[in-house]
Amino acid sequence: MNYLVIGNSAAAVGAVEGIRSVDAEGKITLLAAEPDHTYSRPLISYLLAGKVGPERLDYRPADFYEKFKVEAKLGQEVVAVDTAAHTVATKAGEKFSYDRLLIATGGRPFVPEIAGLAGARGAFTFTALDDARRIDQYLKESAVKEAVVLGGGMIGLKAAEALLARGLQVTVVELADRLLSTSFDRAASELLEAALERRHAAVCLGGTVEKVIANNGAVSAVSLTGGRELACQLLVVAIGVVPNVEFLKSSGLKLGRGLVVDDHLRTSAPDVYAAGDVVEGWDFLAETKRPLPILPLACRQGRIAGCNMAGRDESYLGGMPMNAIEICDLPTISVGLANASGEPYEVLAVRNPERRTYRKVVLRENKIVGLILIGDIDRAGIFTGLIENKVDVGPIKHLLLAEEFGLLSLDSEYRKHMVSGPGIEV
Amino acid sequence: MKRIYAREDLCLGCRLCEIHCLVAHSKSRRIISAMTREKGQITPRCKVEESGQVTFALQCRHCEHARCLEACMTGAITRDPATGVVLHNADKCVGCWMCLMSCPVGAIQRGREGHVASKCDLCQGEAAPVCVANCPNEALLFEDREERKK
Ligand SMILES: Cc1cc2nc3c(=O)[nH]c(=O)nc-3n(C[C@H](O)[C@H](O)[C@H](O)COP(=O)(O)OP(=O)(O)OC[C@H]3O[C@@H](n4cnc5c(N)ncnc54)[C@H](O)[C@@H]3O)c2cc1C
Ligand code: SF4
Numbered sequence: 001m002n003y004l005v006i007g008n009s010a011a012a013v014g015a016v017e018g019i020r021s022v023d024a025e026g027k028i029t030l031l032a033a034e035p036d037h038t039y040s041r042p043l044i045s046y047l048l049a050g051k052v053g054p055e056r057l058d059y060r061p062a063d064f065y066e067k068f069k070v071e072a073k074l075g076q077e078v079v080a081v082d083t084a085a086h087t088v089a090t091k092a093g094e095k096f097s098y099d100r101l102l103i104a105t106g107g108r109p110f111v112p113e114i115a116g117l118a119g120a121r122g123a124f125t126f127t128a129l130d131d132a133r134r135i136d137q138y139l140k141e142s143a144v145k146e147a148v149v150l151g152g153g154m155i156g157l158k159a160a161e162a163l164l165a166r167g168l169q170v171t172v173v174e175l176a177d178r179l180l181s182t183s184f185d186r187a188a189s190e191l192l193e194a195a196l197e198r199r200h201a202a203v204c205l206g207g208t209v210e211k212v213i214a215n216n217g218a219v220s221a222v223s224l225t226g227g228r229e230l231a232c233q234l235l236v237v238a239i240g241v242v243p244n245v246e247f248l249k250s251s252g253l254k255l256g257r258g259l260v261v262d263d264h265l266r267t268s269a270p271d272v273y274a275a276g277d278v279v280e281g282w283d284f285l286a287e288t289k290r291p292l293p294i295l296p297l298a299c300r301q302g303r304i305a306g307c308n309m310a311g312r313d314e315s316y317l318g319g320m321p322m323n324a325i326e327i328c329d330l331p332t333i334s335v336g337l338a339n340a341s342g343e344p345y346e347v348l349a350v351r352n353p354e355r356r357t358y359r360k361v362v363l364r365e366n367k368i369v370g371l372i373l374i375g376d377i378d379r380a381g382i383f384t385g386l387i388e389n390k391v392d393v394g395p396i397k398h399l400l401l402a403e404e405f406g407l408l409s410l411d412s413e414y415r416k417h418m419v420s421g422p423g424i425e426v
Numbered sequence: 427m428k429r430i431y432a433r434e435d436l437c438l439g440c441r442l443c444e445i446h447c448l449v450a451h452s453k454s455r456r457i458i459s460a461m462t463r464e465k466g467q468i469t470p471r472c473k474v475e476e477s478g479q480v481t482f483a484l485q486c487r488h489c490e491h492a493r494c495l496e497a498c499m500t501g502a503i504t505r506d507p508a509t510g511v512v513l514h515n516a517d518k519c520v521g522c523w524m525c526l527m528s529c530p531v532g533a534i535q536r537g538r539e540g541h542v543a544s545k546c547d548l549c550q551g552e553a554a555p556v557c558v559a560n561c562p563n564e565a566l567l568f569e570d571r572e573e574r575k576k
C-alpha cells in the first residue's frame with residue numbers, strides 16, 4: 001500500500017500513528033509546505049513570549065519519522081490534486097502518486113479587507129511558526145512599544161499575552177461585546193478582561209480596525225470604529241482561521257465551508273481522506289457540519305482516517321467545540337454549547353467575585369450540553385465526559401456546581417463504567 | 427494491560443494511598459521530607475473521593491483511546507508502546523490544561539510541582555503501584571481484566 005499524507009501537524013501525525021497501528025509495512029510519504037520538523041502549533045505564542053525555547057517545539061520526538069517509517073518531504077507545497085490519476089503535484093514541479101491520500105492541510109488565517117493593511121510593515125497574522133519568528137525579528141529590529149491585536153478569540157488572546165510578556169503595551173480590539181465570543185458569555189468575558197487589565201492590557205469591545213495608518217511603510221497607528229486612533233507599531237490580525245482548501249479548487253473535491261467528509265472521513269473522491277482544521281466535520285451537539293478547528297479533534301480525526309486508510313472500519317462520531325485557555329494566570333475552560341440560552345436550554349451558574357471564579361453548566365432536556373469554568377477548572381473533564389456520553393443528569397442537577405463535585409456525585413453505574421474502562425465491567 | 431481497580435465497598439477513605447503516592451513521587455522519596463521540606467510541592471496522582479458513606483480512590487485509567495493524549499498539544503503525553511501505560515513528561519508540558527479538560531474521569535490535576543499537569547504513571551520502576559501495595563483494606567487491585575475477560 002502506498003500512503004500519501006499532505007500536512008505535518010496534529011492531523012497528519014495522528015494519521016501516521018493510525019496507519020501504523022494497522023499496517024506496519026506500507027509505504028508512507030508525507031509532504032508539508034513548512035520546512036520544520038512537526039511542531040506544536042499552539043506553542044508559537046509560548047515561543048514568542050520566551051516561555052519555551054525552539055528545542056521544546058517538537059510535537060513528536062526527533063526520531064518520529066524514522067520510527068514510524070515515514071518518508072518526510074518537508075518544504076514541499078502541494079498545488080494540485082488529481083483524484084482521477086491518483087497523483088498530487090507540488091510547487092517544485094514534482095509529482096507523487098498514491099493508493100490512499102490524506103489531506104490534512106489545516107487552516108489559514110482569515111484576513112479581512114482593511115484600508116492600508118496590505119503591504120504595511122509591522123502587520124502580521126499569527127498561525128505559524130514563521131509568523132512567530134517574523135514578529136520576534138520585527139520586535140528586535142524596530143522600536144515597538146505599542147501593539148494592537150485585532151480579534152479577541154483564542155489566537156488573538158494568545159498573541160496578546162505573548163506581546164505583554166515581551167513588554168509591550170497591548171490593546172485587544174474585538175467586534176463582539178465580549179472576548180472569546182463563540183464560547184464565552186459576558187460574565188466569563190468580564191473576568192478575562194479584568195485579568196488582562198491587571199496586566200495593563202486594554203480591551204476595546206464592539207469595534208474593529210477600520211484603517212491602518214503607516215509611516216514610511218510601517219504601521220504607526222490604527223483607526224477604530226467611531227474614529228478613535230490608537231498609536232501602535234505592531235498590528236496582529238487574528239480574526240480567525242478558515243480551512244486551507246484553496247489549492248483544491250481544481251480537484252473537483254466537494255467543498256462546503258471546508259473539505260466535506262463522511263462519517264469515515266472520506267472525501268467525495270475514492271481513496272481520498274481528510275482530517276483536521278481543513279474539514280467541515282460533524283458537530284454532534286449543534287447537529288450540523290462545520291469546521292471545528294481545535295487540536296484534539298484534528299488528532300482524533302487523523303488517527304481514525306489513518307486507520308480507515310489502512311483498511312480498518314472506524315467511524316468518526318463527531319466532535320464539539322472545546323478549549324482550555326489560560327490567559328494572564330486565569331485558567332478558563334469552555335466546552336460545547338457554552339453560550340446557549342432560552343428554550344430549550346436551562347442554565348445553572350455560580351459566580352464568586354472574590355475568588356474570581358465563575359462556573360456555568362448549560363442543560364438541554366436534563367443532559368449537559370455546555371460548560372464554562374473560569375478560575376476553578378479542576379475536574380472539568382468529568383463534565384466533558386458527561387456531555388459526550390449524553391448522560392441524563394436530572395437526578396444530580398443540584399450537585400453539578402457543588403464545591404465537591406466529582407465522580408461520586410454521579411450515578412454508580414456510570415461511575416463504574418467510567419473507572420473500569422469501556423468494555424470491562426466490575 | 428494491568429490497571430488499578432478500586433473497590434468502593436472496601437475503601438475506608440483513610441487516604442494512605444494518597445500519602446504513599448505523594449512520597450513515591452517526591453524528590454526525596456522519604457515520608458518525613460516529603461511531608462515537610464517538599465510540602466505543598468508534590469501532587470498525589472491518586473485522589474480519594476468521599477461522599478457520605480461512599481469513598482474510593484481514583485487514578486488514571488490508562489485508556490485505550492486516551493482523550494488526554496489526543497488533546498495534549500505539546501506531545502507531553504505519550505503511550506509506552508511496550509506496556510500501554512499513558513505517561514506524562516513534565517519537561518514538555520506547559521500547563522495548558524487541554525488534557526485536564528478532556529479526561530472523562532477527572533484524573534488529571536494541576537500539579538503543585540510547577541505549572542504542569544500531574545497524572546498517575548502506575549509507579550514506573552516499582553513492582554506494583556504503591557497505592558495498591560499499601561492499601562491496608564485491599565480496596566485497590568492491580569490486575570488485567572481484559573485478559574480475564576478473554
Ligand atoms: C497561536 C495558536 C494557538 C492555538 N491554541 C490552541 C489550543 O490551545 N487548543 C486547541 O485545541 N487548538 C489550538 N490551536 C489550534 C490548533 O493549532 C489546530 O487546531 C491544529 O494545529 C490543527 O491541526 P491540523 O493538522 O489540522 O492543521 P495545521 O496545524 O494547520 O497544519 C497544517 C499542515 O499542513 C501543511 N500544509 C498546508 N498547506 C499545505 C500544502 N498546500 N501543501 C503541503 N502542506 C501543506 C502545513 O505545513 C502544516 O504542516 C491554536 C492555534 C494557534 C495558531
Ligand atoms: S488521564 Fe484520563 S483520559 Fe488520559 S488515559 Fe488517564 S483516564 Fe484516560
Ligand code: SF4
Pocket residue numbers: 497498499500501502503514518519520521522523524525526542543
Ligand atoms: S497541560 Fe501539559 S500534558 Fe496537559 S495538554 Fe497541556 S501540555 Fe499536554
